[in-house]
Amino acid sequence: MPTISKKGRDMPSSPIRKLVPYAEQAIEKGRKIYYLNIGQPDIRTPEIALEAVKNNDIEILSYSRSEGSETYRKKLAQYYSKHAIHVTYKDIVVTTGASEALLFLFSSIMDPEDEVIISEPFYANYIAFSKASGVNIIPAVCNIDDNFALPSIETFEKLITPKTKAILICNPGNPTGCLYTEDDIKKLAAIAIKHDLFLVADEVYREFVYDGHKHFSILQAEGIDQHAVVIDSVSKRYSMCGARIGCLVSKNKTVMQTVLKFAQARLSPPTYAQIASEAALDTPQSYFDDVIKEYVERRNTLISELQKIDKLKVALPQGAFYCIVELPVKNTDDFAQWLLEHFEVDNETIMVAPAEGFYSTPGIGVNQIRIAYVLDKESLIKAVHILKEALKVYKD
Structure with a gap:
């Protein structure tokens, strides 16, 4: 049987997209998902x-x-x-x-x-x-x-x-x-x-x-x-x-x-x-002023809500629209999959990006996630509430 290349075998799966099948299954069950995993802005294109x-x-x-x-x-x-x-x-x-x-x-x-x-x-x-x-x-x-x-x-x-x-x-x-x-x-x-x-x-x-x-x-x-x-x-x-x-x-x-x-x-x-x-390129500066104002408010809302969760650590972003969050769990790959397969609050759950895939050093980032704050403030508050409730019941 023909084999694939070593390069192909070594190519990593996307830590951002590899949970998509589990998200699709959650949707089939009728659950709403708050997508915190991917940097797809909800801001209107000019x-x-x-x-x-x-x-x-x-x-x-x-x-x-x-x-x-x-x-x-x-x-x-x-x-x-x-x-x-x-x-x-x-x-x-x-x-x-x-x-x-x-x-x-x-x-x-x-x-x-x-x-x-x-x-x-x-x-x-x-x-x-x-x-x-x-x-x-x-x-x-x-x-x-x-x-x-x-x-x-x-x-x-x-x-x-x-x-x-x-x-x-x-x-x-x-x-x-x-x-x-x-x-x-x-x-x-x-x-x-x-x-x-x-x-x-x-x-x-x-x-x-x-x-x-x-x-x-x-x-x-x-x-x-x-x-x-x-x-x-x-x-x-x-x-x-x-x-x-x-x-x-x-x-x-x-x-x-x-x-x-x-x-x-x-x-x-x-x-x-x-x-x-x-x-x-002819987009007026007012567009960016409004977008930046919106992202700052989202960042502040997200960080404020996350800091209310015990044993959680979060870095303060100064740019872009992402943050790394350290969770009181052993493995966020397992946790992220569990969120989609087995957890919901009022038939809603969240999708996060396990952070291990953002490191090349083995063993680092296994208890971290990346959150993209590309949702409106109300959705971010709901999403962090779901995360807080999930951490109360999740067992490694």
Whole structure:
């Protein structure tokens, strides 16, 4: 019998999506589920983006350029300029989501068995991308007790080996909501320059920064043009997850020329989605002001409710719309499945993401979950109530 590849066997299941069959069974039983497991905002997509698709006059839905349409990339460059990130449209390659951008980048800058240092916990699909590329993740472990702050420079330098090619961060962070400061970014930039490494930043949550803080991009750091690569996406910014449009941004011409070869091999990013994404760039600032206000209120509501539960620990997010919660259970994989299969309050239950899948270090995060506060405040209050009641009766 033919067998699958080692790469295929090593590819992890999504910690976010693997519980879907149990959720479907719960729905069949007539239960309502509060979905806290996935970062799908319930915020309306800007009307300007939807109208651009509805009202276009395309007669032939043709390929776009492999690097993305020139008009879209030029408008993207203008967008970055407004955020004090000075690049040209030639420094941008449009991709099918940030996921494709990361896959292209991993293949462009690393060979099999090379190493990438990632602050942990991290977006679960980084593991999948590394497996697909044959790259090894070296975790720089962060801790819930200090709100998942960036590890010390000494910690990063101890992890660097001759096989290290890059440092990867997500800022603001998924799954932690941690925001790295300007000082943090400058320290990482100094390490990248000193050890001749790439510094890669997943900045898809750039707009979602709270409590008076400001986002500082790695592309704003001095002297790092040949080391810095930004990964970006429209998915969260404009509540356009289904568009699957991202991009890769760097002033390193060799990197961009190499990425373009991978982009050419897959032909082009989707045309309609680029039209919507280009139009979305004209979204007024008032849209973001309202969204940020809503997320801050949701975060405050969620954290306040969670802090009422005994023996529970939660980190305070400063950005994005996620938080990590440490529960008084031994294994949240089992707990999350039990919630869907066996528990309900007034015929309602919750779906959470077990956090072990956001770590590459074995044994860490097994008693943690990630919550995405992408529901309205009333739903969040109900969801935390269900969690509180579940913890009263759950037995490991």
